[in-house]
Amino acid sequence: MDHTKPRTDPRIVRTRQLLKDAFIDLLEEMEIEKISVNRIAERATINRVTFYLHYRDIPDMMDKMADEMVEDMQRALDESPPIDSDRGDSLILLNLLEHIADNAKFYKVILGSRRTPVFTERMLKMLSDSVKRRIEQFGMNDSMVDAGIQKDVAIWYGSAALIGTIVAWLRNDMPYTPTYLAKQFTMLRAYPQWRSTEGV
Amino acid sequence: MDHTKPRTDPRIVRTRQLLKDAFIDLLEEMEIEKISVNRIAERATINRVTFYLHYRDIPDMMDKMADEMVEDMQRALDESPPIDSDRGDSLILLNLLEHIADNAKFYKVILGSRRTPVFTERMLKMLSDSVKRRIEQFGMNDSMVDAGIQKDVAIWYGSAALIGTIVAWLRNDMPYTPTYLAKQFTMLRAYPQWRSTEGV
DNA sequence: TTAATTATCTAACACATTGTAAATTAAGTC
């Protein structure tokens, strides 16, 4: 089999980049309901017909952008050092947080927008898969097992807490450094979270 | 001032109910992008023009439905007994979970749909306000304060974990009873969640 | 029960958006 990739035509790269940039641009300015293929093409200075040569429709474009986002995030996670130190867990997350901070404009628009759930959905899936793998590899905390906590509930809880915190962090214009936030995660996991008289 | 409410015309009640039911119906069948005012009116056996007598457009309709949803949820929370027993916290949540279970069809469609973030957004806001009020009333756990956990991060983390777990519970067709899930919440808050070698 | 009120329906309109097609021009590859 020939795996020499054909090196895509620069025109394709250029067009897709222009379209994606235009989309992010528009998302900053208006609700997604108001964004049409017309507007995207106009903003990208690309003919509308050309849009359809690359994407079936806007949701299809968003799907593909979400694919790329997840790939980037996964790459950031994979670049992390192996877990060996006792602070390994926060270090892994740190790389992800730093990757997000480095591309803050993109992530703030895409994850912070109130009407683009595709992206948060995909990120949630990635993180919960990741949490799941680790739980299956290492098992749960003994005290959790003893207490009768269901594995799937722990996965739902943990991954939702992660992504929700990251999204809130972005929406609030990242008031903490990635390092500081990563430490907060470690502590939130390490300490019981509420007194018995609290909670919703 | 005269506060005798004018008792809304039954035709208005009927029409709005038909429109909302039709919308939920369609959301079960197709992605929101494919739902038009045309289709909603047709399914509701209501003239399309009549739709515009009640709502400005589809997002406006969703906003109003989200308002009503939050009102219902808040009512369920308010009906809860005051916190006096040492299991008070899980009992409060229990009423919310039971309310959701009682209206499972509606909530599964509305919160489970991958493209209707308005509703999860609003629920997140309500829950995080609720978590915030309690934290401000009772303060955080001493061990959390000592560890230097930020109040806002704790709020983000806790409310995102709550809503994410509830949404996952719905999407998985509620494999646990409300009571059981409420207990899981209590335990997840009471025990450290990961060993030091775990986490994303 | 009748009269007044108000919600819904009908038909029509201008306009935007969608998705596709065929022929032409421009850019990139070999």
Add this chain to the structure above:
DNA sequence: GACTTAATTTACAATGTGTTAGATAATTAA
């Protein structure tokens, strides 16, 4: 420089949007 492929232009039918004006039906008040 010849070949290949991407992007453009122009055009089209179909669908959706939001609004208007007048007719009809249901509700309420006298």
